[in-house]
Amino acid sequence: MRSIGHFIGGKEVKGTSGRTADVFEPMTGEVQAKVALASKAEVRAAVENARAAQGEWAATNPQRRARVMMKFVELVQRDYDKLAELLAREHGKTVPDAKGDIQRGLEVAEFACGIPHLMKGEYTEGAGPGIDIYSMRQPLGVVAGITPFNFPAMIPMWKFAPAIACGNAFILKPSERDPGVPMKLAELMIEAGLPAGILNVVNGDKEAVDAILDDPDVKAIGFVGSTPIAQYIYERAAQTGKRCQCFGGAKNHAIIMPDADMDQAVDALIGAGYGSAGERCMAVSVAVPVGKTTADRLMEKLIPRVESLKIGTSVDPSADYGPLVTREAVEKVKSYIDIGVKEGATLAVDGRGFKMQGYENGFYLGGSLFDNVTKDMRIYKEEIFGPVLSVVRAKDYHEALALPSDHDYGNGVAIFTRDGDAARDFAAKVNVGMVGVNVPIPVPIAYYTFGGWKKSGFGDLNQHGPDSVRFYTKTKTVTSRWPSGVKDGAEFSIPTMK
Numbered sequence: 001m002r003s004i005g006h007f008i009g010g011k012e013v014k015g016t017s018g019r020t021a022d023v024f025e026p027m028t029g030e031v032q033a034k035v036a037l038a039s040k041a042e043v044r045a046a047v048e049n050a051r052a053a054q055g056e057w058a059a060t061n062p063q064r065r066a067r068v069m070m071k072f073v074e075l076v077q078r079d080y081d082k083l084a085e086l087l088a089r090e091h092g093k094t095v096p097d098a099k100g101d102i103q104r105g106l107e108v109a110e111f112a113c114g115i116p117h118l119m120k121g122e123y124t125e126g127a128g129p130g131i132d133i134y135s136m137r138q139p140l141g142v143v144a145g146i147t148p149f150n151f152p153a154m155i156p157m158w159k160f161a162p163a164i165a166c167g168n169a170f171i172l173k174p175s176e177r178d179p180g181v182p183m184k185l186a187e188l189m190i191e192a193g194l195p196a197g198i199l200n201v202v203n204g205d206k207e208a209v210d211a212i213l214d215d216p217d218v219k220a221i222g223f224v225g226s227t228p229i230a231q232y233i234y235e236r237a238a239q240t241g242k243r244c245q246c247f248g249g250a251k252n253h254a255i256i257m258p259d260a261d262m263d264q265a266v267d268a269l270i271g272a273g274y275g276s277a278g279e280r281c282m283a284v285s286v287a288v289p290v291g292k293t294t295a296d297r298l299m300e301k302l303i304p305r306v307e308s309l310k311i312g313t314s315v316d317p318s319a320d321y322g323p324l325v326t327r328e329a330v331e332k333v334k335s336y337i338d339i340g341v342k343e344g345a346t347l348a349v350d351g352r353g354f355k356m357q358g359y360e361n362g363f364y365l366g367g368s369l370f371d372n373v374t375k376d377m378r379i380y381k382e383e384i385f386g387p388v389l390s391v392v393r394a395k396d397y398h399e400a401l402a403l404p405s406d407h408d409y410g411n412g413v414a415i416f417t418r419d420g421d422a423a424r425d426f427a428a429k430v431n432v433g434m435v436g437v438n439v440p441i442p443v444p445i446a447y448y449t450f451g452g453w454k455k456s457g458f459g460d461l462n463q464h465g466p467d468s469v470r471f472y473t474k475t476k477t478v479t480s481r482w483p484s485g486v487k488d489g490a491e492f493s494i495p496t497m498k
Contacts, residue, residue, distance in 0.1 A: 010196025026092030053197030105157030333386030411452030
């Protein structure tokens with residue numbers, strides 16, 4: 001059985017805490033590896049390695065840092081298939097979905113290759129008599145990322161690629177449920193030419209998280225996960241003066257207008273609602289058809305599509321989605337389906353009884369579909385994080401607009417319509433951070449920023465794009481005047497450019 005330690009000082013090291021966690025293969029339910037859980041002392045060792053290496057890395061010119069990132073992108077592409085299979089076997093998502101996970105992370109690494117341009121400051125000549133003013137962006141020092149199980153390649157790269165390109169050293173604490181790919185990415189960064197100590201990976205649980213939060217040498221933390229933990233990390237980091245960006249849960253709505261292309265909308269709901277077994281923070285979990293006729297047409301098409309979903313193993317190329325990440329995840333989703341039935345929603349398709357022939361111990365769950373869900377139900381209010389879609393019927397456009405706008409979560413939303421005026425009005429007014437127009441999962445491309453509103457996001461700056469450079473750097477502004485032989489005398493009032 002594999003043993004997974006930590007990656008500190010440019011190499012994998014064994015854990016010394018004596019504590020481990022099981023890493024399952026979701027499609028069989030079997031334990032495939034043991035991962036070490038870091039102690040506070042092991043986290044501190046990683047931070048000390050990072051701090052010792054960071055100064056020289058920060059002094060390396062941005063073009064040379066970009067070359068390391070370019071080589072890293074090349075190496076990930078070389079090992080694409082192997083990484084995707086490892087990811088699929090640890091997480092449960094299908095191999096094609098795993099490749100998408102890797103690709104969306106790589107796109108941020110590609111964006112980070114432009115760091116010589118992205119870190120340029122500003123310059124004003126002659127801002128005052130003989131005075132020039134300029135600004136420069138400088139790295140923070142040692143920064144950290146705490147990343148979730150559902151995107152074990154993408155979100156670590158979203159965090160460490162811009163941070164390292166900016167000249168920081170990085171501590172990555174990935175999910176202990178699927179740590180294999182983050183460890184491989186660290187190895188590839190070293191192969192790409194990154195100095196030892198600049199990227200360290202510590203595997204662990206809450207003990208490791210709290211050690212990162214409390215370490216005085218960690219200057220900034222990025223987190224993605226559930227809302228309660230996001231809020232906990234944000235508040236605890238703020239108490240110690242750290243920069244923090246924390247992204248939490250979601251309840252993403254898809255509004256189906258009466259004029260929508262219904263076949264397109266159904267395809268979108270099936271893919272975005274059930275892909276990766278619904279274990280995506282941008283999964284569509286609520287469909288909002290506008291008007292009874294629209295709702296009836298939608299359900300008529302949705303029910304047979306959900307019933308015909310093909311659930312398979314992670315390595316089955318024909319599967320629509322694979323198993324969930326753990327048995328506990330399956331039981332949690334089943335409990336929400338039970339709650340929905342008790343609350344009075346109509347369970348149009350019930351996936352609780354699904355069994356995968358030959359893989360009866362795997363973590364599988366069939367697709368479920370609720371109709372007549374109302375906004376006071378728990379299955380509407382709370383994030384289920386599984387292959388469950390709820391249909392909430394709205395009588396008109398204004399009620400449909402209010403549903404995502406008034407919800408506690410504000411990650412993503414989509415509208416399906418042929419009416420440009422309705423789409424424009426919706427995009428302008430909806431109280432949600434990311435909007436799709438006839439696009440079900442509106443994850444921006446790498447040179448825009450990603451981030452939700454309300455309880456989906458805590459912090460002033462988003463992930464990737466220009467915000468990532470702002471988050472991982474501090475701005476220094478210099479006001480400069482060289483003596484010209486003119487004696488102005490002392491000034492006792494505040495300087496101005498009058």
